[in-house]
Amino acid sequence: MVQEQAAAAGANDAAPSAKDAEQQQPKPFSVKEGMQGIITLLEKAVKTKETRLLMGRLMRQTAMVRKHMTASDLVAFINTYLPMDSKSAGFLKGYVMQDGDTAPMEDDATAAGDAGDGADAGSAPGPSQLPEVELYMYLLLLVNLLDRKQFAQAREVADTAVGLLQQHNRRTLDAIGARIYFYYSWAYECTGALADVRSTLMAAHCTAGLRHDAVGQETLLNLLLRNYLAYNLYDQAEKFRSKAQKADTWRVPGQYCRYLYYLGTIRAIQLEYTEAKEVLQQASRKAPTCAHGFRVACNKWLILVRLLLGEVPERVEFSAPGMRTPLAPYFELTCAVRSGDLAQFRVVSEKFAAAFRADRTTNLITRLQYNVIRTGLRRINLAYSRISLKDVAEKLALPSAVDAEYICAKAIRDGGIDAVLDHAGGFLATRELTDLYSTNEPQAAFHERIAFCLNLHNEAVKAMRFEPDAHKRALAAANGGKEQMSVEEIARAIEEEEEDDM
Amino acid sequence: MSLLKEAQQLLDKLKTAHKKNDWPAGKAVLGQLRIKLIQLPAVPPNTGFSSPTAQQELLLARDVYEHAVLLALKSQDEAALESSFTQLKTFYADTRSLLPAAPQEWMFAGLDLLRLLVANRIAEFHTELELIPAEGMTVPHVVSAVQLEQWLMEGAYNKVLAAGKSLPPECSFAVEQLSATVREEIASCAEASYSSLKLADAQVLMMMTSKKELEQFAEQVQ
Numbered sequence: 137m138v139q140e141q142a143a144a145a146g147a148n149d150a151a152p153s154a155k156d157a158e159q160q161q162p163k164p165f166s167v168k169e170g171m172q173g174i175i176t177l178l179e180k181a182v183k184t185k186e187t188r189l190l191m192g193r194l195m196r197q198t199a200m201v202r203k204h205m206t207a208s209d210l211v212a213f214i215n216t217y218l219p220m221d222s223k224s225a226g227f228l229k230g231y232v233m234q235d236g237d238t239a240p241m242e243d244d245a246t247a248a249g250d251a252g253d254g255a256d257a258g259s260a261p262g263p264s265q266l267p268e269v270e271l272y273m274y275l276l277l278l279v280n281l282l283d284r285k286q287f288a289q290a291r292e293v294a295d296t297a298v299g300l301l302q303q304h305n306r307r308t309l310d311a312i313g314a315r316i317y318f319y320y321s322w323a324y325e326c327t328g329a330l331a332d333v334r335s336t337l338m339a340a341h342c343t344a345g346l347r348h349d350a351v352g353q354e355t356l357l358n359l360l361l362r363n364y365l366a367y368n369l370y371d372q373a374e375k376f377r378s379k380a381q382k383a384d385t386w387r388v389p390g391q392y393c394r395y396l397y398y399l400g401t402i403r404a405i406q407l408e409y410t411e412a413k414e415v416l417q418q419a420s421r422k423a424p425t426c427a428h429g430f431r432v433a434c435n436k437w438l439i440l441v442r443l444l445l446g447e448v449p450e451r452v453e454f455s456a457p458g459m460r461t462p463l464a465p466y467f468e469l470t471c472a473v474r475s476g477d478l479a480q481f482r483v484v485s486e487k488f489a490a491a492f493r494a495d496r497t498t499n500l501i502t503r504l505q506y507n508v509i510r511t512g513l514r515r516i517n518l519a520y521s522r523i524s525l526k527d528v529a530e531k532l533a534l535p536s537a538v539d540a541e542y543i544c545a546k547a548i549r550d551g552g553i554d555a556v557l558d559h560a561g562g563f564l565a566t567r568e569l570t571d572l573y574s575t576n577e578p579q580a581a582f583h584e585r586i587a588f589c590l591n592l593h594n595e596a597v598k599a600m601r602f603e604p605d606a607h608k609r610a611l612a613a614a615n616g617g618k619e620q621m622s623v624e625e626i627a628r629a630i631e632e633e634e635e636d637d638m
Numbered sequence: 639m640s641l642l643k644e645a646q647q648l649l650d651k652l653k654t655a656h657k658k659n660d661w662p663a664g665k666a667v668l669g670q671l672r673i674k675l676i677q678l679p680a681v682p683p684n685t686g687f688s689s690p691t692a693q694q695e696l697l698l699a700r701d702v703y704e705h706a707v708l709l710a711l712k713s714q715d716e717a718a719l720e721s722s723f724t725q726l727k728t729f730y731a732d733t734r735s736l737l738p739a740a741p742q743e744w745m746f747a748g749l750d751l752l753r754l755l756v757a758n759r760i761a762e763f764h765t766e767l768e769l770i771p772a773e774g775m776t777v778p779h780v781v782s783a784v785q786l787e788q789w790l791m792e793g794a795y796n797k798v799l800a801a802g803k804s805l806p807p808e809c810s811f812a813v814e815q816l817s818a819t820v821r822e823e824i825a826s827c828a829e830a831s832y833s834s835l836k837l838a839d840a841q842v843l844m845m846m847t848s849k850k851e852l853e854q855f856a857e858q859v860q
Contacts, residue, residue, distance in 0.1 A: 368768040405768060406761045499767055502784075506791050539794045541843075545827035546793025557831040559839045 167209050170201040175217055178268050182308045191311040191351060191388065202279055207232050210280060214273055219263045224270050224300070228277050231293055267304050271297065271312050278319045287326040294320035298336065305347060314355040321359045325366070334363055345381045353383065354391040361398040368496070370405050377402070393423045397434055404437060404500065409445045416441060432462045433495075439466050440500045443507060448474050465491045473504060476512025478533040481505065509534075509543060510552045517553040522565045525557075537562065642691055645674040645698055652705050661713035668709070671702050696737050703729050707746060711811050723750050741777075744770065748779025749808060755787055756812045756819070763787060779806060786816070793827070795820045799845045821846075821855060 174197050181187070181194075210232045218225040274297040281290040297316050301309070317340060324333045337360050344352035357380055364373035377399065386392035396419035403412035420434040439449050454460065454467045465488035472481040485492070485501055492498045512532045516523060529540040544564055547553050554567045572578070648671045655664035675681050679692075681699045703726040710718040727750070730743050747770055754763040767784070774780055782805055789797045798820050802813040821844055828835060828843060835843075841852050 370765045370768055371762075405764055407764060408761075499764065502788070503791075505788065509792060538796055542795050542824070542827070543793045545824075545831040546795075549827040549830040555831070556833055559832060559835055559843070 167201055167204045167206075168212075170197060170204075171209075171213050171217075173197060174201065174272075175264065175269060178272060179264060179266065182266055182268055185308060187307055187310060194311065195315070198276070198279075201276075202283065205276070205280055207280070210277060213276070217264055217269055218273060219265060224273065227296065228273055228293075231277060231281070231289060267300075267306065268308055268312060271301060271309060271316065274300070275312055275316055275319070278316065278323070282319060282323060282326075285326075287323055290319070290323040291327055294323045298340075302340075302343075307347075307349065310349045310351045313349075314351045317352070317359060318355055321363070330363055330366055334360070337363065341380070350383050350387050353381065354386060354388060354395070357382065358391055358394045358398065361395070365398060365401065370402055373398070374402050374406070389422060390424070390427075393419050393427075393430065396422070397430070397437075400434075400441075401437055404441050404444075409441050412441045413438065413445060428458050432459060435459060435463060436466055436495055436497065439463070439470065440497055440504070443470060443473050443504055444500070446507065446510070469501070469504070473508050473511060476508055476510075476515050476532070478505070478508050478512065481508045510547055513544065513547050513553050517555050517564070517566055520564075520566070522563055524563045526562070528564060641674065641677060642694060642698070645671065645678065645695075648674060649698060649701055649705075652702070652709075656705055656709050656712070659712050661709060661715070664709045665718075668702075668706055675699055675702060693737070696733055700729060700733070700737070700740065704742065704746065707749070708808070711749070711808060714811055719753065723753070744774035744777040745779045745808075747774060748777055748781075748783050751780065751783035752786070752809055752812045755783060755790070756815045758819070760787075779809070782806070782809070790820075790823075793823075795824050796845065825855075 214225050278293050301313050324330050341356040396415050400412045400416035416438045423430050442449050454463050468484045472484045525537040525540045529537045534540050556565050652667045678695045706722040710722045846852050
């Protein structure tokens with residue numbers, strides 16, 4: 137408040153120096169003002185039943201407040217915005233007081249001071265009866281406790297919040313409710329009890345589907361998928377995902393990215409690498425720029441899927457900013473696969489075994505062994521027109537020449553290398569190179585690229601579509617206007633007639 | 639408690655039938671046992687009822703399901719095998735917190751993996767593999783199943799055929815089918831990679847013991 141007055145005084149002086157000073161020192165963020173803004177927004181949104189406003193602006197402002205919030209701030213808000221006698225106020229204050237930094241005396245003083253300032257400002261909202269405000273307080277406390285890593289307490293608060301949430305059926309609560317479920321699941325995950333939450337989340341998901349609560353449905357779908365995948369239950373996750381109700385368009389882009397990532401991991405485990413690659417690439421592209429951890433995780437899986445498909449990722453991808461350290465094991469792995477050196481591959485996978493286990497990609501990496509052998513064979517095939525099977529075995533670090541024979545035969549049949557085996561002589565001979573352009577290869581390559589471009593075009597056109605109800609809204613507005621005008625017009629017309637008559 | 643005793647008696651009968659490899663008798667006893675299991679209060683899906691003999695009942699149920707699987711393995715009945723494996727796996731998952739860990743759980747997991755591999759259901763093989771933790775990976779059944787899958791994917795068929803003889807006894811159901819699959823694969827690979835191959839060499843490749851076997855196989859494939 138003091139800063140506001142100072143700024144006002146500076147502006148009143150109308151001196152360019154004061155304005156420069158103001159521009160040089162941007163006003164520090166005031167948590168109180170942030171909260172006032174949020175509560176006003178909430179009340180307005182509930183009055184006008186404007187749910188989209190809640191999702192976007194509310195969450196952004198909450199993020200700003202979250203960074204600067206302290207326990208005393210929280211108590212002040214609870215005192216200001218929740219009715220004194222509500223059960224929630226007492227419950228929440230109990231949790232804040234437990235780990236509050238300041239003594240209760242000071243809180244009362246600041247609360248009184250805030251109330252006074254609020255009266256001065258004149259437009260600050262007072263205690264509110266809305267369940268939205270109440271649950272928003274719960275959300276704030278949850279976020280605060282989680283930020284301070286007090287997970288056990290966060291769990292208790294989350295339990296109460298969810299219980300309270302389930303008593304209401306208001307669409308304006310959807311956005312806040314979805315966030316509460318998210319942090320509820322997160323609190324349980326941080327305390328290692330994720331399995332307990334599964335039935336609650338499932339019930340909530342079904343309810344959200346029945347009530348057409350799109351945001352809640354998306355969030356809960358992703359939370360459940362995360363739950364299953366945390367325990368490696370890929371089978372169940374896939375069954376759930378295929379049977380769950382999903383809306384045609386996703387309301388929250390962040391949830392869409394998460395969904396694509398989970399889908400990609402499921403597909404990768406199920407050996408459907410092409411689909412996995414497509415989905416993971418989409419997830420990585422649509423992710424916001426600040427989601428570093430998410431991008432890193434996406435890229436790890438994407439690299440593995442591309443290696444399994446037989447293509448080698450570019451070196452540039454590994455040295456993108458922020459990616460170098462987390463992707464270092466994967467970079468070495470790619471080098472080993474690219475060189476076709478089985479011994480090197482084994483060394484690398486053992487060296488970084490702990491990292492891979494933490495990423496849950498160990499099994500995928502075991503599958504890469506075949507790719508290493510195939511790449512090695514291809515290099516040998518290109519380099520030698522004829523090579524004895526014993527030498528092949530030596531180069532590829534295979535146990536014996538007999539193994540090498542079988543492996544070469546399979547590689548030839550799968551189309552990995554273009555060669556002929558000679559059993560009697562015991563060697564592998566390359567077939568004569570045919571002219572590539574006389575085959576169908578160029579056509580296939582062109583087709584892939586054209587299909588991608590066309591897909592992009594189609595998606596862009598779809599994205600430019602108006603919403604299906606937009607024309608109805610416009611029509612309603614026009615009709616309403618016309619009706620009003622018609623009443624006015626009639627009145628005016630009558631007056632004019634009277635005047636004319638007179 | 640008499641219910642428990644009756645169930646115990648039936649289980650003993652099942653075990654003897656299993657030892658004698660008597661599938662029809664075993665199946666009959668199994669049917670009776672399943673009815674008894676539904677009546678026992680502590681066995682899933684009857685969770686929520688506590689009972690003084692809960693532990694014994696659960697252990698009994700686990701024994702029953704395991705023997706059901708073993709019997710089905712011996713009799714090579716595909717449908718029974720599928721359903722008994724599903725029941726056993728669900729039972730393990732449900733009672734993980736209620737019962738002490740059973741070492742044979744991972745043996746059954748390995749057998750399940752082998753069954754999926756032989757039926758060429760590789761996607762399900764890998765999904766199941768993800769569920770096995772580090773301690774399960776050292777069990778011989780799991781190790782051999784994973785090794786076999788690796789060799790099949792690489793194409794080292796000679797190893798697969800050789801390993802078929804050294805598998806643990808419960809896996810005998812897999813050996814025959816595996817050999818048949820592998821021989822077909824070798825035949826198609828050989829077709830693609832060799833321009834010409836002497837009969838004797840082909841015999842060695844397929845690891846068949848006599849010329850007649852080779853001729854029979856050739857006729858079969860044609």
